[in-house]
Amino acid sequence: MEHLLRLNRRTFLHRAAVGIGSMALGSLLGHGCRRNDAGVQAAVESALPHFAPKAKRVIYLFQSGAPSQFELFDWKPKLREMHGQELPASVRMGQRLTGMTAAQKSFPLIGARVDFKQYGQSGAWISDLLPYTSRVVDELCIIKSMHTEAINHDPAVTFFQTGHQQPGRPAIGSWLSYGLGSENSNLPAFIVLLSRGKGNIQPLASRVWGSAFLPSVHQGVQFRAGKDPVLYLRDPDGMDSLSRCEMLDVIARLNHQAAEEFGDPEINTRISQYEMAYRMQTSVPELTDLGAEPDSTFRLYGADAMIPGTFAANCLLARRLCERGVRFVQLYHMGWDAHSDLLGMTSRLAKDVDQASAALITDLKQRGLLEDTLVIWGGEFGRTTYGQGLLDDNYGRDHHPRCFTIWMAGAGVKPGIVYGETDEFGYNIAENPVHVHDLQATLLHLFGIDHERFVYHYQGRRFRLTDVSGKVVRDILA
Numbered sequence: 001m002e003h004l005l006r007l008n009r010r011t012f013l014h015r016a017a018v019g020i021g022s023m024a025l026g027s028l029l030g031h032g033c034r035r036n037d038a039g040v041q042a043a044v045e046s047a048l049p050h051f052a053p054k055a056k057r058v059i060y061l062f063q064s065g066a067p068s069q070f071e072l073f074d075w076k077p078k079l080r081e082m083h084g085q086e087l088p089a090s091v092r093m094g095q096r097l098t099g100m101t102a103a104q105k106s107f108p109l110i111g112a113r114v115d116f117k118q119y120g121q122s123g124a125w126i127s128d129l130l131p132y133t134s135r136v137v138d139e140l141c142i143i144k145s146m147h148t149e150a151i152n153h154d155p156a157v158t159f160f161q162t163g164h165q166q167p168g169r170p171a172i173g174s175w176l177s178y179g180l181g182s183e184n185s186n187l188p189a190f191i192v193l194l195s196r197g198k199g200n201i202q203p204l205a206s207r208v209w210g211s212a213f214l215p216s217v218h219q220g221v222q223f224r225a226g227k228d229p230v231l232y233l234r235d236p237d238g239m240d241s242l243s244r245c246e247m248l249d250v251i252a253r254l255n256h257q258a259a260e261e262f263g264d265p266e267i268n269t270r271i272s273q274y275e276m277a278y279r280m281q282t283s284v285p286e287l288t289d290l291g292a293e294p295d296s297t298f299r300l301y302g303a304d305a306m307i308p309g310t311f312a313a314n315c316l317l318a319r320r321l322c323e324r325g326v327r328f329v330q331l332y333h334m335g336w337d338a339h340s341d342l343l344g345m346t347s348r349l350a351k352d353v354d355q356a357s358a359a360l361i362t363d364l365k366q367r368g369l370l371e372d373t374l375v376i377w378g379g380e381f382g383r384t385t386y387g388q389g390l391l392d393d394n395y396g397r398d399h400h401p402r403c404f405t406i407w408m409a410g411a412g413v414k415p416g417i418v419y420g421e422t423d424e425f426g427y428n429i430a431e432n433p434v435h436v437h438d439l440q441a442t443l444l445h446l447f448g449i450d451h452e453r454f455v456y457h458y459q460g461r462r463f464r465l466t467d468v469s470g471k472v473v474r475d476i477l478a
Contacts, residue, residue: 147429154205215265381404413478
């Protein structure tokens with residue numbers, strides 16, 4: 001078994017990087033254990049991309065629950081003209097519906113009750129609910145022709161995050177961590193932040209940021225709001241740093257003995273995670289202390305940036321993580337599932353995210369980080385052009401996977417463009433469709449990775465993020 005593991009290049013590099021045992025802790029304390037940075041750096045430098053990358057890191061602002069494109073980005077005057085009239089059967093073409101509206105006897109069209117204006121050189125239509133986003137529209141590549149096969153939340157979120165609707169595949173951040181490693185040995189390569197809006201919350205399972213069959217060292221690490229961003233990171237009461245290091249020395253020796261005996265790469269993962277946790281005891285408190293940020297930063301991101309766990313605070317934290325070389329920062333903002341109270345819920349959620357999302361773009365650009373940081377904003381699918389429920393103030397929109405809007409910015413993506421278009425009803429794609437796997441292939445391409453060559457052998461099969469499909473959307477590349 002062990003000789004087969006040694007034939008795997010990435011397993012070898014991983015073992016070389018983490019096989020320094022207790023020596024990896026010493027430089028922080030200046031005693032006993034000696035740190036060997038060369039071993040860690042060797043693994044990073046050996047995991048080369050296939051070609052020159054444009055991106056070094058990602059901030060993915062995932063809007064969980066699926067925001068309505070009709071109230072935010074996809075202006076359809078036809079829907080206002082035909083408000084309350086039946087969606088033509090020739091448009092719907094008997095396409096799949098969710099169980100929540102499949103039994104409806106009618107499908108009345110719903111026009112947006114918010115106004116839109118055109119902004120920027122692209123002339124992009126942006127809702128009045130997004131005044132701050134409208135100011136940075138010339139930095140955005142707005143894709144209005146996203147589509148997916150998934151029609152319910154959990155499989156749709158899982159599809160975006162892992163490339164498959166069924167659980168059991170690694171997250172995008174895990175793939176990038178595995179392929180490219182980390183730029184900061186004191187922080188994980190893949191960090192997850194969660195915030196909750198005042199809307200209908202869809203639960204998120206931690207498996208969507210899991211590493212699945214990749215070594216578990218590559219799974220996402222969730223940072224929580226409050227004084228303990230990472231659970232169990234602080235030393236227990238009564239234990240000092242010296243005692244902690246001595247304890248980890250003993251654990252490392254035992255784990256090395258077990259690794260030699262059983263040849264299980266997960267034991268080496270355990271060793272590296274102990275070492276990482278020790279280093280994070282110093283790096284995380286400094287990272288999450290926003291007290292050093294000037295007042296101008298909080299004015300830029302908004303007052304919510306001073307409240308830990310809000311979307312605004314997480315956007316600011318994401319910028320700080322990027323400055324420190326974290327490869328993939330995944331933000332989830334929950335609450336967008338507007339099956340009722342569509343306008344009220346969308347207005348509240350837009351207020352949550354509008355200023356901070358735009359501030360993140362501005363902040364990254366001011367610091368020279370936007371040119372190699374990819375920012376993505378969007379949900380798991382869109383909302384229907386027809387209403388769910390009665391046509392009163394409490395109406396909502398159902399799930400719609402056929403077409404919806406996301407935006408991207410930075411790191412080799414063309415700024416100030418609108419790509420793709422939907423029909424006049426907003427029900428089907430009219431031009432330039434972009435599938436979930438196309439988005440994933442494009443993301444990997446920006447990191448210098450050919451998605452068809454980036455594979456992992458597991459249980460006799462060659463797995464990849466894009467499964468057996470996906471193409472790079474070259475028209476949106478700068």
